[in-house]
Amino acid sequence: MGWPAAWLCAAAAIGGLWAGDGEAAKLAPYYPTPQTIVGRMLQLGGLKAGEKVFDLGSGDGRIVILAAEKFHAQAVGIEIDADLCRQSLARIAKLGIEKSAHIVHGDLLTQNYGSADLVTVYLLPDSINGKVQPLLDRQLKKGARVVAHDFEFRAWTAEKVENIADDGEGRSHTLYLYRK
Numbered sequence: 001m002g003w004p005a006a007w008l009c010a011a012a013a014i015g016g017l018w019a020g021d022g023e024a025a026k027l028a029p030y031y032p033t034p035q036t037i038v039g040r041m042l043q044l045g046g047l048k049a050g051e052k053v054f055d056l057g058s059g060d061g062r063i064v065i066l067a068a069e070k071f072h073a074q075a076v077g078i079e080i081d082a083d084l085c086r087q088s089l090a091r092i093a094k095l096g097i098e099k100s101a102h103i104v105h106g107d108l109l110t111q112n113y114g115s116a117d118l119v120t121v122y123l124l125p126d127s128i129n130g131k132v133q134p135l136l137d138r139q140l141k142k143g144a145r146v147v148a149h150d151f152e153f154r155a156w157t158a159e160k161v162e163n164i165a166d167d168g169e170g171r172s173h174t175l176y177l178y179r180k
């Protein structure tokens with residue numbers, strides 16, 4: 001089990017993490033992808049130098065940072081939490097990768113992903129299937145790839161599924177690759 005059951009229960013208990021009227025929907029709590037799995041996600045997504053990658057709900061920016069620093073991609077993270085944005089931007093500045101790593105402080109449901117070559121997603125199942133999938137169906141260009149961590153897009157057929165039995169800390173993970 002990748003995402004602890006307690007997180008899912010907590011999310012359900014507070015009404016699926018939906019914010020009040022007029023506020024952005026909280027589509028998942030902050031629960032970072034382990035660093036070892038970040039690299040596997042970008043590899044599975046076939047990320048190449050110069051390509052554009054978006055991480056939907058970018059947390060502390062770890063996917064954006066690795067994509068820019070090691071894969072030489074143009075990486076954009078969308079994050080609703082101001083503190084996590086600040087942390088991400090501080091790390092990006094420290095590494096001096098501001099030209100290729102970008103963080104947008106905002107709601108991932110109000111962005112445009114039409115330029116994406118790759119999108120990475122680690123959000124709750126209801127958010128993925130109820131909100132993100134219709135948005136990506138409308139916006140993604142043909143050939144764009146999506147890598148989902150632990151929770152699949154039920155309406156899509158995965159091109160590849162990668163099971164990782166142990167991330168080094170005893171947790172298992174499943175990664176799904178989709179192509180439009």
Ligand SMILES: C[S@@+](CC[C@H](N)C(=O)[O-])C[C@H]1O[C@@H](n2cnc3c(N)ncnc32)[C@H](O)[C@@H]1O
Binds near residue numbers: 031063080
């Ligand atoms: C499970 S964490 C994943 C973080 C990062 N992508 C990773 O894999 O390490 C989900 C993130 O999505 C953010 N988030 C939730 N709802 C959002 C929304 N509507 N717009 C932008 N970010 C959101 C949360 O604040 C959290 O940082």
